[in-house]
Amino acid sequence: MIQGAALLALLVAGVPAAARPVSVRYLTPERFTDAENRLGSGQSLRVTLSEMTRIFEDLGRRLPPGDSLAVNVLDIDLAGYERPGVGLPQSVRVVQDFTPPRIRLAYSLRRKGRVVAQGEDTVTDINFMQAANPRFSAGGLYYERAVLRDWFARRFGT
Template identity: 65%
Template sequence: MGGRIVGSLAVAALLAAGPAAAEVRVHYAAPERFTDAENRFGSGQTLPATLAALTRIFQDLAAPRLRPGEILDITVRDIDLAGFERPGFATPTGLRVVTDATPPRIRLSYALRRGKRTVAQGEDTVTDPNVLLTANPRFSSGGLYYERAILRDWFARRFPDTAAR
């Protein structure tokens, strides 16, 4: 009798918890070969810091667009951060000059799964030559604002409305 009560309580707890939360998994393919994902002149973000920040951005932007139980796998194949490094300036975070000619570019592949079924997949190069017109770092918190802006727009295009899927 006691085993039945414990079993019933466990089932009730699982039902009360609701469906499993969506999951975003980000992988980086050969990050040491990325075009420009770290400051190579000794100041500014290291490669691990850049990858950690991008992982948080992917997770933050994907979470509201996914249904409970969905899994989004993203494999980042190349990163070219906005701008270019300007050596010779002794600032603790480095100096990165961003111009119209140097927008961020992130090459990735993705697969969205619902249960065992793949509902969307593809490969994209995410960039926006007009990023200086659409993203304003003064109104952003954290770093990688231009990268966040292009990824925000990519998520809106690729996963427009969870209710429609």
């Protein structure tokens, strides 16, 4: 039986890239500031990038027909920081109001094949803890999802 992530991968693989409203590339992800757990707990880089791709694809569904968005992710710094566990085999991610997520990206929006907007942004929000509530969010990367949703709405008006 095919599980959720595998089914999604099969479905996306069957859709031509030109038909997808969002394409996401990660430039040197192994050098990202904080996109994976390096102290033994939390998610791997592969899982983080997969979830980030899903966030961008979900946002892309808000684009009008005929629009497409290309995103190059240049750096990811997840909300919070890793704190080594004292007497524990794993670390803990501590999220506080002074540890917002930061995602640096370059984007290009095309409408019917023509570039209508492009640029480079650092997506962050110092008030991220007030804007997002993990209890009401589907999937992981709650705070990153919220700041990207707000950026997308401001930047593309959808």
